[in-house]
Amino acid sequence: MAFLSNPIGKKMLMALTGVILFLFLVAHLLGNTTVLGGPGWINAYAEHIHSAMFAPLLWAARVVLLACLGLHIALGTLLFLENTKAAPTKGTFVTYKEAGLSSRTMFYTGLLILAYLIYHLLHFTLHSVHTSLSVSAFPPDAEGRPDLFRSIALSFQRPGIAGTYLLAMAIVCLHTFHGVFSSLQTLGLPGKASLPVLKRAGQVLATLLAAGFALVPVAVLTGWINL
Amino acid sequence: MRFHLKVWRQEGPEAPGRFFDYDVDDVIPEMSLLEMLDKLNEELIKKGTPPIVFESDCREGICGTCGMVVNGSAHGPQPKTTTCEIRMRHFQDGETITIEPFRAAAFPVQKDLLVERAGLDKVIQAGGYTSAYTGTHADANAILVPKDDQEYAMDAAACIGCGACVAACPNSSAMLFVAAKIAHLGTLPQGMPEEPKRALSMTEVMQEEGFGACSNHFECQAVCPKGIQVETIARLNRAFLKASLKRRA
Incomplete structure (x- = not known):
């Protein structure tokens, strides 16, 4: 365990789990785009990934992601506490030159994302909040599949729910805006010439990802997607 | 005035x-x-x-x-x-x-304004020695070093160990300091053999001495009086990873 007792070792595992979680978000976003294709697409997609053929894969992915999430949170908290101890006060007049809002709020945005994640899972996976809007509350669609499309559209027609999701995406953007590049830097990827390019690319990627997720509630709110 | x-x-x-x-x-x-x-x-x-x-x-x-x-x-x-x-x-x-x-x-x-910076000296001590022959000094160009490596090592060697990177870092990490030393010594043939050991021991002692870990805020680079680049930190991370894999093997 010498690797994990070293400050760089801890950061590396943190970065690696972060990258895996980000790749999951990319896959999740690709799945979400089926909403834009209408009820036929998203319902077929949802039925497909929940089918017996994909069940082992789905559960394997869930176990890996949960392990990554647990490690990411545990190491993040440990590093946050150690770093706070190393820097009890930074003086009376602190001016930041390179550190932006994103890098300075990583721990807090991380906590907010965890809170959102729990809410999101209760909403669309475990169906224990907004039960009147959950898939099981609606009759199957014309093809006899669970009508996820109706659940999504009716959920986001409520400004409160849509607003919560949009706010959460802003926080995810803030977290990954620093997180994507920071992971690559910790894993030792950048060279002299590629460092500024990777930094910018990470920021662009984070913004695009959050914007992509925000597209679904926005599309419902503006009436682009309706029943 | x-x-x-x-x-x-x-x-x-x-x-x-x-x-x-x-x-x-x-x-x-x-x-x-x-x-x-x-x-x-x-x-x-x-x-x-x-x-x-x-x-x-x-x-x-x-x-x-x-x-x-x-x-x-x-x-x-x-x-x-x-x-x-x-x-x-x-x-x-x-x-x-x-x-x-x-x-x-x-x-x-x-x-007043005087602080104890012995922690940085402890980190340097943990870095150990470099392999250099003692006795009569070698011919100036006996060991050939590519021009780019010379420049890179020289840029990193510009670090004067003042501790501004630690002062500016929101985590009080000494990563830029350690990275400069690792980059400086590990790029030259005389310092290369001990690089894995150095990367492990210097970062471990850095933590023991109460410095934080790197969050890639890059405040250090902004205040460094000698213009040490954060790219050296990426290099240190690579050196650490290689050394850890080697230790495992």
């Missing part, structure tokens, strides 16, 4: 400190910040007040002894400049200048 100073003063390591206000008149624009403090100290001594304690040695930006946080910035507002190299013409006449010590748990304040 005249200035209003707010200087952090603290009796000893355990004593509580606070800012004291001083007015300094007849400052010559060509004076360095330290010379301005010298002038103030002479006036304080004449008044029978204990002078402000601060460290300095070469006063030409090569020794890394001086260092204080000036207007919220380690080594002051001028980029790639040590405290001793800042001239008073870089400030506005009549300006209020705030001066406080480098802050980090690993840099306990001893008195």
Whole structure:
């Protein structure tokens, strides 16, 4: 365990789990785009990934992601506490030159994302909040599949729910805006010439990802997607 | 020129400190910040007040002894400049200048602006030796080093170990300092054989001495008086990973 007792070792595992979680978000976003294709697409997609053929894969992915999430949170908290101890006060007049809002709020945005994640899972996976809007509350669609499309559209027609999701995406953007590049830097990827390019690319990627997720509630709110 | 100073003063390591206000008149624009403090100290001594304690040695930006946080910035507002190299013409006449010590748990304040930076020396000690033949010195070009490697090692070797990176880092991490040493020694043939050991031991001791871990804020790069680049940190991370894999094997 010498690797994990070293400050760089801890950061590396943190970065690696972060990258895996980000790749999951990319896959999740690709799945979400089926909403834009209408009820036929998203319902077929949802039925497909929940089918017996994909069940082992789905559960394997869930176990890996949960392990990554647990490690990411545990190491993040440990590093946050150690770093706070190393820097009890930074003086009376602190001016930041390179550190932006994103890098300075990583721990807090991380906590907010965890809170959102729990809410999101209760909403669309475990169906224990907004039960009147959950898939099981609606009759199957014309093809006899669970009508996820109706659940999504009716959920986001409520400004409160849509607003919560949009706010959460802003926080995810803030977290990954620093997180994507920071992971690559910790894993030792950048060279002299590629460092500024990777930094910018990470920021662009984070913004695009959050914007992509925000597209679904926005599309419902503006009436682009309706029943 | 005249200035209003707010200087952090603290009796000893355990004593509580606070800012004291001083007015300094007849400052010559060509004076360095330290010379301005010298002038103030002479006036304080004449008044029978204990002078402000601060460290300095070469006063030409090569020794890394001086260092204080000036207007919220380690080594002051001028980029790639040590405290001793800042001239008073870089400030506005009549300006209020705030001066406080480098802050980090690993840099306990001893008195006023003087902090204990022995933690950095411990990190250097942990780095160990480099393989070099003793006896008669070798021919100048006996070991050929590619030009790019020479330049890279030289840029990293510019680190004067002042600790500004630690002072500026929101985590008080010494990663830029360690990365500079690793990059400097590991790029040259004489230092290359011990690089894995060095990367592991220096980062371990860094943590033991109470420095934080790197969050890639890059505040260090912004204040480094010698322009050490954060790319060296990526290089250190690679060296650490290689060394860890090697240790496993």
